[in-house]
Amino acid sequence: MPFQVTIQPSGTQLTVPDGETVLKAALTEGINIPYGCRNGACGSCKGKLVQGEIDYGSYSEAALSKIERNAGFALFCCAKPLSDLVIEARVRQAGDVVVKKLPCRVHKIERVADDVVILSIKLPANERLQFQAGQYIDFLLKDSERRSFSIGNAPHDDEFTQLHVRLVAGGKFTEHVFKTMKERDILRFEGPLGNFYLREESPKPIVFLASGTGFAPIKSILEYAFRKGLNRDRTMTLYWGGRRPKDLYLNDLVQAWAKEQANFQYVPVISDAIPEDAWTGRAGFVHRAVMQDFPDLSGHQVYASGVPIMVDSARNDLTAKCNLALDDFFADSFTTTADVLAAQNKP
Ligand SMILES: Cc1cc2nc3c(=O)[nH]c(=O)nc-3n(C[C@H](O)[C@H](O)[C@H](O)COP(=O)(O)OP(=O)(O)OC[C@H]3O[C@@H](n4cnc5c(N)ncnc54)[C@H](O)[C@@H]3O)c2cc1C
Ligand code: FES
Incomplete structure (x- = not known):
């Protein structure tokens, strides 16, 4: 019934x-x-x-x-x-951002690390993608398959839509992006999607946590926040984790923000540096660095994005061990087909 x-x-x-x-x-x-x-x-x-x-x-x-x-x-x-x-649940009202299915043209494919490209796409001349900083789009493939990628630019900077794409070994879409995609190719996508966006009404200080290309939606949120001056009243700290320093593919940009922007701190964290990296900064898992620096996260908000294992560990450890309220944890978990299949096969 x-x-x-x-x-x-x-x-x-x-x-x-x-x-x-x-x-x-x-x-x-x-x-x-x-x-x-x-x-x-x-x-x-x-x-x-x-x-x-x-x-x-x-x-x-x-x-x-x-x-x-x-x-x-x-x-x-x-x-x-x-x-x-x-x-x-948040019901999107008429007048909020509209979810559209649109064609787009590949404008630029820029290799920023051995396994990361920044893919810039251009919408048709009469179209604009209205979105909230932090949201994502789904590329629509043949056979009704979809692949999700977070928008890496802020809404005010929307001449091109920027996606930070990490190569997944054996991945249908990302291998195509790295090996055969060319500038001017046509793609289709649906967006904007998701509820990973800044809760602007809150005065709470913010900790951002990114692993690898999990930086993309956080870049969008931070550029939006800086533009609106939201960092005047709220402290914002970004922890960006990678295996090796090269994984922090826009490190210079974030270092520049840390110099220019009020109330913004940046902590790069590397888990598997090798001697030739000469890494002298923070080492280990990125969420553990947050736990060391913020043993008490009550009264804070945490925004985490990137690989599921990082998002999952951050959610569990920060709420169980650092007094973070579950309602103050927001995340986009970068799942792949393998994760979806594993979820479907669960009894
Ligand atoms: C909300 C959201 C936002 C995201 N944002 C980003 C982002 O900004 N940047 C980013 O880099 N990533 C992001 N991701 C992750 C990204 O969507 C995936 O990495 C991407 O979809 C991989 O696509 P693919 O076609 O290359 O790999 P897929 O073809 O989906 O394969 C993924 C893995 O699953 C395995 N696999 C595929 N089919 C099978 C099968 N039948 N049986 C067993 N194994 C299989 C593959 O071998 C591979 O290891 C996001 C994900 C989500 C959910
Ligand atoms: S839409 Fe429900 S878990 Fe992804």
């Missing part, structure tokens, strides 16, 4: 047919709640279950940890109602 779902704080009402997920029913009725992979792997559709019972479905613990589930969170792309529900 169908169940009634009330979405707070908007009060939007939704009927979910028997056996259907909350997300699928919402999208069918044109109710726009955040989502990404739709497969329980990325965490973008996470929201709170305020009242009622659900079947949580099968999902990856990287997307919804036990701590989060116990704290009342659920993934609405997997959750099926077992009773009428009250949930908390």
